[in-house]
Amino acid sequence: MAGKRPENYQTRQGQAILEYMESLGDGHVTVSQIARHFADTEEAVGQTTVYRHLEKLAAGGMIRKYILHDDKSACYQYISGGKRCREHFHLKCESCGDLIHTDCDFLDEIARHLNRRHHFKINMLKTVFYGTCKKCLASAPAMARR
Amino acid sequence: MAGKRPENYQTRQGQAILEYMESLGDGHVTVSQIARHFADTEEAVGQTTVYRHLEKLAAGGMIRKYILHDDKSACYQYISGGKRCREHFHLKCESCGDLIHTDCDFLDEIARHLNRRHHFKINMLKTVFYGTCKKCLASAPAMARR
DNA sequence: TTGCGTGCAAAGGTTTTGCATGGCA
DNA sequence: TGCCATGCAAAACCTTTGCACGCAA
Numbered sequence: 001m002a003g004k005r006p007e008n009y010q011t012r013q014g015q016a017i018l019e020y021m022e023s024l025g026d027g028h029v030t031v032s033q034i035a036r037h038f039a040d041t042e043e044a045v046g047q048t049t050v051y052r053h054l055e056k057l058a059a060g061g062m063i064r065k066y067i068l069h070d071d072k073s074a075c076y077q078y079i080s081g082g083k084r085c086r087e088h089f090h091l092k093c094e095s096c097g098d099l100i101h102t103d104c105d106f107l108d109e110i111a112r113h114l115n116r117r118h119h120f121k122i123n124m125l126k127t128v129f130y131g132t133c134k135k136c137l138a139s140a141p142a143m144a145r146r
Numbered sequence: 147m148a149g150k151r152p153e154n155y156q157t158r159q160g161q162a163i164l165e166y167m168e169s170l171g172d173g174h175v176t177v178s179q180i181a182r183h184f185a186d187t188e189e190a191v192g193q194t195t196v197y198r199h200l201e202k203l204a205a206g207g208m209i210r211k212y213i214l215h216d217d218k219s220a221c222y223q224y225i226s227g228g229k230r231c232r233e234h235f236h237l238k239c240e241s242c243g244d245l246i247h248t249d250c251d252f253l254d255e256i257a258r259h260l261n262r263r264h265h266f267k268i269n270m271l272k273t274v275f276y277g278t279c280k281k282c283l284a285s286a287p288a289m290a291r292r
Numbered sequence: 293t294t295g296c297g298t299g300c301a302a303a304g305g306t307t308t309t310g311c312a313t314g315g316c317a
Numbered sequence: 318t319g320c321c322a323t324g325c326a327a328a329a330c331c332t333t334t335g336c337a338c339g340c341a342a
Contacts, residue, residue, distance in 0.1 A: 009316045009321060031306080046324040051307065067272065071213045073306060091266050100266070106259050113252050119280035120237050120246070128215070130272040134265035155296060155341050177331080192299040197332065218307085219331060 008056070013045045017053045021063055021078040028066060028077040028097050061085075061125050069094045089124065093133035100133060154202070159191045163199045167209055167224040172234070174212065174223040174247065214238070214245070214274050223247075233270040239279035246279060 008014070020037060021029075029037075031050055038045040054076055057063040063076050077099060079085055089107045091100040114120040154160070166183060167175075175183075177196055184191040200222055203209040210223045214236060223234075234247040235256075260266045 011316070011322060013323070044324095048308085048324055049322075052322085065216070067213065067215050091260070091264065093266075094269060094272070100264075102264065104263070106263070107256075110253075110256060114237070114275065114277070117250065117252070118237065118246075118248065119283065120239075120275070120277050121283060122275055122277040123240060126240070126276040127274070129260065129266070129268055130215075131260070131266050131268040137265065137267055157297060157341070159298070190299095194299055194333085195297075198297085 012043070013049050014053055016043045016045055017050060018057065018062070021057070021076065024078055026077060026080065026099055028068075028075040028099075030073045030075045032073065034076075064090075064099075064126075064128070066092055066128065068092075068097060085125065087124065089127070089129065091129045091131065091133065093136055094130055095132050095136035098133055098135075158189075159195050160199055162189045162191055163196060164203065164208065167203070167222065170224055172223060172226070172247070174221040174245075176219045176221045178219065180222075210271065212236070212271050215272065216274075217245075221245075235270060235273070235275065237275045237277065237279065239282055240276055241278050241282035244279055244281075 016038070017034070020034065031047065031054065034050050034054075035045075035047045038050075054063065054065070058065045058076070061079065063078050066075050066077065068075055075097075085101065088101055088103045089110075091102060092098075093100070111122050111124065114122050162184070163180070166180065177193065177200065180196050180200075181191075181193045184196075200209065200211070204211045204222070208225060210225055210233065211220055212223065213220050216238070234249045235253045237246040237248065238244070239246070257268050257270065260268050
């Protein structure tokens, strides 16, 4: 429902933030890093505005919000795949920050299971599995932490 | 090395905190909930002390600390020694905000699958499934929103 | 007696909110 | 012109730290 109404004005700040997130590819940044970026540039964007735009972009599925190893502050990442990402799962490595897109039948079953056995309708766009990726497991033996 | 030295004194506060965590079974609480509990009781326990004990208990494997994505504060759960001390999966309802914990066998399989097929070691302390819970599915027709 | 445990207060950080002003449509 | 967006400052929060005193061993 709800047609494609503008809902939001197009502003210099909003555009600057989206473009910056896009320019990072699949890299991730924290709010303070974003703020620093705009401080270094001529584009002035207040941090309150950054927070508010990130929230909207995350709600709209344009970016994802993560909590990494240092759970002090959240970090954000642009979603390039857009639509396709609604249909598969994501594994986020807490060590290197890599996001792994996974198309796997077994993982699809999870959604069915949650639905049938737990009556829970999963939101695949937002759900992310946190953990340690293959690369990091191989290179960091001390990853055996709890 | 280093034998089993005392290392920690036995104090009223430490005992009260551990007993309270134990009394919750597999429920989870935040620090503020714990503080409120002691405020309601006659047992006075400072919140600094709560933090410091929770940290020790978590380090010692007596309790589990969850830092869930999108939650402002950490929550803690007692680990019953006798029973299986498996980690739980968490389902977070985006509609009502309820956090549902479950240790369904099928969900445990997910961890094995990710490990074996994707070489990904999942961190269940941070992973959360987002979606809509049974209650909200039944009562809210317009739950497609956030 | 020794030295860890306790808890008040304050610091440190991130995120949110109030409110007057600015800018898009 | 109407309203949302902006951004400064301040508030709200969670968590950690400093320090003097208390208490277990």
